[in-house]
Amino acid sequence: MATREGSFSVEDMKNVQINIGAVVKEADEWDQEMGPHPKPGVATLRSWDHMIANRYKIMYAPADDTCTLCTYGPCDLTGNKRGACGIDQAGACGKIVLIACLMGCCAHAAHGRHLYHWCMDKFGDMKFDMGDEILVDSPLYQTIMGTKPKNFKDFNEGLYYLEEEVVQLLAATHTGQESAFIDFESKALHAGMLDLLGMEICDMLQIVAYNMPRGAADAPIIEIGMGTLDQSKGVLIAYGHNLAAGAEAMLYAESNNLWDKVDIGGVCCTAHDLNRIGLGKGEAKVPAGIGMKPKVAGAMGWWRKMIRSGVMDCVMVDEQCVFCDVLADAEKRKIPVIATTDKIMLGLPDRTNDSIDAIVDDLVSFKMPGVAVLDPVKAGEIGIRVAIAVKPKRAEAKIQNLITEEQFKESVAKCTQCNECAFVCPPHIRISKLIADAVKGDLLPFSNYYEICVGCGKCEQSCPQGINILDLFEYANRQYIKNQKFKMRSGRGPARDTEIRAVGAPIVLGTIPGVIALVGCSNYPNGTKECYDIAKEFVDRGYIVVTSGCMAMDMSLYTDVDGKTIWEQYPGGFDGRNICNTGSCVSNANIGDAAIKVATIFAHRNHRGNFDDIADYILNKVGACGVAWGAYSQKAASIATGCNRLGIPVVVQPHSVMYRRSFIGRTDKPEDWMVIDARDGKMQQIEPAPEAMLYIAETKEEAMVEMAKLCFRPSDNSIGRGIKLTHYCDISMKYCGKLPDDWHIFVRDAKDLPLVYKEQMMKELESKHGWTIDWKAKKILTGPLRPADVSFDPTNLPRKIRTKK
Amino acid sequence: MAAEVKKGIDTTKNPIPFEMAQVPGPEQAKCYMPKVMGAIIKKAKRPLLVVGAELFDDPIMFDKIIEMGKMGIPIAATAHSVKGFVDRGYLENVYQIGLHPLTNNLRFPDWKGLDGQGQYDAVIFMGIFYKFANAMFATLKNFNRDIKRISVDRYYHINANMTFGNMAFIPDDYHAAVDEVIAAMQK
Ligand code: SF4
Ligand code: SF4
Ligand code: SF4
Numbered sequence: 001m002a003t004r005e006g007s008f009s010v011e012d013m014k015n016v017q018i019n020i021g022a023v024v025k026e027a028d029e030w031d032q033e034m035g036p037h038p039k040p041g042v043a044t045l046r047s048w049d050h051m052i053a054n055r056y057k058i059m060y061a062p063a064d065d066t067c068t069l070c071t072y073g074p075c076d077l078t079g080n081k082r083g084a085c086g087i088d089q090a091g092a093c094g095k096i097v098l099i100a101c102l103m104g105c106c107a108h109a110a111h112g113r114h115l116y117h118w119c120m121d122k123f124g125d126m127k128f129d130m131g132d133e134i135l136v137d138s139p140l141y142q143t144i145m146g147t148k149p150k151n152f153k154d155f156n157e158g159l160y161y162l163e164e165e166v167v168q169l170l171a172a173t174h175t176g177q178e179s180a181f182i183d184f185e186s187k188a189l190h191a192g193m194l195d196l197l198g199m200e201i202c203d204m205l206q207i208v209a210y211n212m213p214r215g216a217a218d219a220p221i222i223e224i225g226m227g228t229l230d231q232s233k234g235v236l237i238a239y240g241h242n243l244a245a246g247a248e249a250m251l252y253a254e255s256n257n258l259w260d261k262v263d264i265g266g267v268c269c270t271a272h273d274l275n276r277i278g279l280g281k282g283e284a285k286v287p288a289g290i291g292m293k294p295k296v297a298g299a300m301g302w303w304r305k306m307i308r309s310g311v312m313d314c315v316m317v318d319e320q321c322v323f324c325d326v327l328a329d330a331e332k333r334k335i336p337v338i339a340t341t342d343k344i345m346l347g348l349p350d351r352t353n354d355s356i357d358a359i360v361d362d363l364v365s366f367k368m369p370g371v372a373v374l375d376p377v378k379a380g381e382i383g384i385r386v387a388i389a390v391k392p393k394r395a396e397a398k399i400q401n402l403i404t405e406e407q408f409k410e411s412v413a414k415c416t417q418c419n420e421c422a423f424v425c426p427p428h429i430r431i432s433k434l435i436a437d438a439v440k441g442d443l444l445p446f447s448n449y450y451e452i453c454v455g456c457g458k459c460e461q462s463c464p465q466g467i468n469i470l471d472l473f474e475y476a477n478r479q480y481i482k483n484q485k486f487k488m489r490s491g492r493g494p495a496r497d498t499e500i501r502a503v504g505a506p507i508v509l510g511t512i513p514g515v516i517a518l519v520g521c522s523n524y525p526n527g528t529k530e531c532y533d534i535a536k537e538f539v540d541r542g543y544i545v546v547t548s549g550c551m552a553m554d555m556s557l558y559t560d561v562d563g564k565t566i567w568e569q570y571p572g573g574f575d576g577r578n579i580c581n582t583g584s585c586v587s588n589a590n591i592g593d594a595a596i597k598v599a600t601i602f603a604h605r606n607h608r609g610n611f612d613d614i615a616d617y618i619l620n621k622v623g624a625c626g627v628a629w630g631a632y633s634q635k636a637a638s639i640a641t642g643c644n645r646l647g648i649p650v651v652v653q654p655h656s657v658m659y660r661r662s663f664i665g666r667t668d669k670p671e672d673w674m675v676i677d678a679r680d681g682k683m684q685q686i687e688p689a690p691e692a693m694l695y696i697a698e699t700k701e702e703a704m705v706e707m708a709k710l711c712f713r714p715s716d717n718s719i720g721r722g723i724k725l726t727h728y729c730d731i732s733m734k735y736c737g738k739l740p741d742d743w744h745i746f747v748r749d750a751k752d753l754p755l756v757y758k759e760q761m762m763k764e765l766e767s768k769h770g771w772t773i774d775w776k777a778k779k780i781l782t783g784p785l786r787p788a789d790v791s792f793d794p795t796n797l798p799r800k801i802r803t804k805k
Numbered sequence: 806m807a808a809e810v811k812k813g814i815d816t817t818k819n820p821i822p823f824e825m826a827q828v829p830g831p832e833q834a835k836c837y838m839p840k841v842m843g844a845i846i847k848k849a850k851r852p853l854l855v856v857g858a859e860l861f862d863d864p865i866m867f868d869k870i871i872e873m874g875k876m877g878i879p880i881a882a883t884a885h886s887v888k889g890f891v892d893r894g895y896l897e898n899v900y901q902i903g904l905h906p907l908t909n910n911l912r913f914p915d916w917k918g919l920d921g922q923g924q925y926d927a928v929i930f931m932g933i934f935y936k937f938a939n940a941m942f943a944t945l946k947n948f949n950r951d952i953k954r955i956s957v958d959r960y961y962h963i964n965a966n967m968t969f970g971n972m973a974f975i976p977d978d979y980h981a982a983v984d985e986v987i988a989a990m991q992k
Contacts, residue, residue: 057909059905059908059909059944060944060948061908061940061943062829062943062944062947063829063940063943064830065829065830065831065943065947066829066830076830076831077947078830078831079950080948422973422974423821423822423823423824424824424825424826426936428934428935432974525934654936654937657939657940658936664905664906664909666909666910666913667906668916668917691906695903695905695906696903696905696937697884697905698883698903698933698937699858699884699885701858701888702858702885702903735885735888736888736891736901737891738888740901741900741901
């Protein structure tokens with residue numbers, strides 16, 4: 001219930017119960033009225049969700065025809081049958097979707113909760129200050145909570161809210177609770193929104209506590225790749241998402257002048273975050289510029305390749321996206337492992353309370369393969385000391401990281417060409433063919449498929465001959481990984497208010513053709529290079545391209561003819577023809593934040609406690625499209641779902657069918673595309689823009705055509721629509737060899753037509769679609785479903801109608 | 806080879822999901838011989854050929870599909886496979902549409918089809934990334950059982966009604982089997 005300081009009047013009320021909850025003190029500087037939905041509960045935004053679901057049909061691709069969740073099971077749900085509890089297949093799918101979104105949401109929220117306690121312990125309560133250029137400093141928090149955090153302590157309220165909602169949502173998944181698929185999806189959308197909030201809290205806390213860049217378009221260009229790690233030093237790897245222990249390792253190395261003895265390499269999002277530390281312009285509680293000292297080893301998808309490279313001396317894992325066989329892989333190579341959070345303890349003894357010297361001794365002497373140390377300060381010191389001390393010991397132990405030529409030959413000779421391995425390989429690599437070529441002495445195919453192999457290791461487990469296929473890949477590519485050295489822009493943090501002011505109008509009118517957000521990582525359907533290809537296509541065309549996490553790292557591994565990575569080719573602003581690395585996985589919140597800021601800064605919409613209003617604005621007016629290419633995790637599922645609730649469509653890769661649910665419109669049903677014109681409340685049919693909320697593409701080519709299409713918005717003016725149509729048609733011409741079949745449905749006026757195709761299109765409109773054309777005036781007389789109208793104000797919310805009837 | 810052609814290629818061997826762990830439940834596809842498959846496609850009133858981007862890995866398949874297209878079966882060219890038809894100058898009854906929106910439409914009885922003439926009664930999948938095709942078959946299997954799900958791909962597709970066994974590693978046999986399907990359709 002909305003609670004605000006001040007008075008209220010109650011008229012004509014009977015049998016009304018009034019609950020006075022916490023009174024929010026917001027009489028101070030925030031001039032925005034409280035919106036209708038601060039701290040929305042599970043059902044508060046249900047009508048918004050149902051609006052989404054009615055237009056964007058919930059489509060399930062069940063990965064399982066059965067349910068085994070309770071003792072009545074297994075139940076056969078094939079053909080949408082009902083299980084013993086009464087749930088049908090659609091409901092059972094919805095339940096799994098909700099659980100997946102909750103997993104993703106909780107991963108970020110728990111990370112945030114840990115950081116909250118850790119930062120309060122380490123730094124004490126700090127002022128939440130994003131600097132002069134970011135005054136709308138926590139857009140998601142403000143939109144969802146209806147309050148503005150001013151100090152770290154204030155974020156506690158957001159975390160409490162989130163935690164309570166998550167418990168309610170998880171409760172709904174018990175047998176005999178929710179059963180309607182549409183309500184599971186409403187709840188999943190709620191979980192997705194909570195995930196956006198959790199990510200934002202997490203990122204804001206670390207940006208301020210660790211003085212990270214606050215919207216720095218010129219964030220430094222840093223090195224990335226295993227080849228950047230100096231192998232003459234001890235190499236400590238910090239792998240995961242939570243910077244706490246890795247940061248302590250850095251601080252220990254700094255205060256003990258150990259950088260000439262140790263190199264720290266980050267893997268996965270911890271890498272992004274370590275490399276942002278101390279690069280901001282805020283209150284400095286960490287040494288300035290320290291983030292330039294560690295290296296970015298690489299993205300998590302490269303893990304099994306990296307650990308075989310022989311470069312690592314000690315591995316410190318924190319949380320999320322850590323391969324579960326990390327300990328086995330490390331032990332085999334005598335790389336001590338330190339588990340630093342209670343999320344991942346790997347079965348290791350908890351040595352948090354033991355003396356550092358004793359733990360270091362045990363690890364350096366290989367007495368134990370690893371330890372759990374849950375105090376980040378202690379873990380950081382142990383990591384550095386072990387990496388340095390174990391290096392010579394590992395050298396002495398003559399650890400074999402790579403197989404020898406002889407072993408390689410022996411292994412490939414064992415292959416019977418049975419193709420068992422091909423039956424499990426996600427990108428369908430014909431491993432037997434690579435081996436057959438290798439037997440003939442040609443290792444090139446092994447190199448060509450190196451980046452397409454996602455390093456899952458499934459092939460090894462299926463091989464009846466026990467061939468260690470990943471070792472074969474590593475042997476064939478041994479030079480690559482050791483020399484892998486590229487450039488990446490370090491995480492810049494959120495878009496600045498001034499940047500939003502500059503791009504707000506061009507985005508809404510369409511003259512910047514769209515904002516493309518590339519997220520999700522590691523399970524690419526056809527290799528890491530696709531990240532680069534997609535980003536390059538859109539940044540080159542003048543879109544604003546935003547990326548984060550492992551996707552940002554993976555696209556760094558490719559260069560143009562001049563040897564420049566994408567980060568060196570384009571500037572890092574939130575602007576057309578720019579590419580931003582917003583930061584780690586939790587920095588994905590900045591993408592939602594930027595969309596909210598267009599609504600609130602450019603269009604002056606009140607966002608406070610007003611989620612559906614802002615989402616409605618974004619859906620109708622902000623041409624943004626996410627692409628989760630390679631997305632593997634439940635976090636990707638919840639982030640995409642959160643973006644969907646916020647009105648941002650997302651394209652996903654074909655493996656994403658494992659998420660089971662998509663949202664896709666029926667473009668043949670006019671009634672699904674009716675919106676309200678907020679000027680007078682009249683209903684108006686719009687072109688299907690955007691036509692989907694969660695679209696599954698089979699190939700990167702299809703994805704790119706679709707992404708361009710999903711940037712159309714009903715609010716585009718003619719110049720903007722023309723630009724968007726040009727790119728949509730150009731991309732289709734480039735990859736499909738023809739104009740798309742549906743280009744005409746986006747034409748409202750001859751002025752919308754792209755100049756290059758105008759003549760051809762006008763002819764086709766007349767001959768193929770029966771439109772009437774005034775050829776002299778070059779005007780369309782009849783045909784479009786609505787005229788282009790710059791002041792058209794589309795909305796899906798009746799409360800936005802300005803002239804009440 | 807000649808003897809094989811006479812007898813026909815046995816397409817019923819090796820009925821294991823091409824992604825082995827894709828075992829969804831009790832209802833699993835049956836393997837059919839090409840002739841039967843061809844006859845059933847021929848009998849369908851509103852068949853739709855649905856093809857994907859894997860055709861680019863085996864371009865001869867484009868020609869075979871165009872042959873089927875010329876017999877009057879409309880082709881939904883999913884992903885960016887339409888490029889293969891453009892390059893071969895055949896766009897007669899080829900529609901460019903993503904497999905995802907297509908499957909979404911297929912599950913609604915009131916959809917009027919790509920040509921506006923009504924919902925289809927059989928879909929024939931070829932050349933589509935396995936996991937994606939499998940999932941879209943799963944959608945139809947669970948949510949619109951009025952459409953017959955036929956796979957004439959080189960994989961055993963567990964969520965189809967009718968499929969070949971795995972032929973991914975015997976391309977010659979697979980090509981011959983597809984030719985037999987086409988021959989049976991022409992009868
Ligand atoms: S939860 Fe329902 S559908 Fe699932 S096993 Fe139990 S009774 Fe069957
Ligand atoms: S490790 Fe690589 S080759 Fe092996 S199954 Fe996974 S992706 Fe395929
Ligand atoms: S499973 Fe092993 S033996 Fe069989 S083809 Fe693959 S690598 Fe060769």
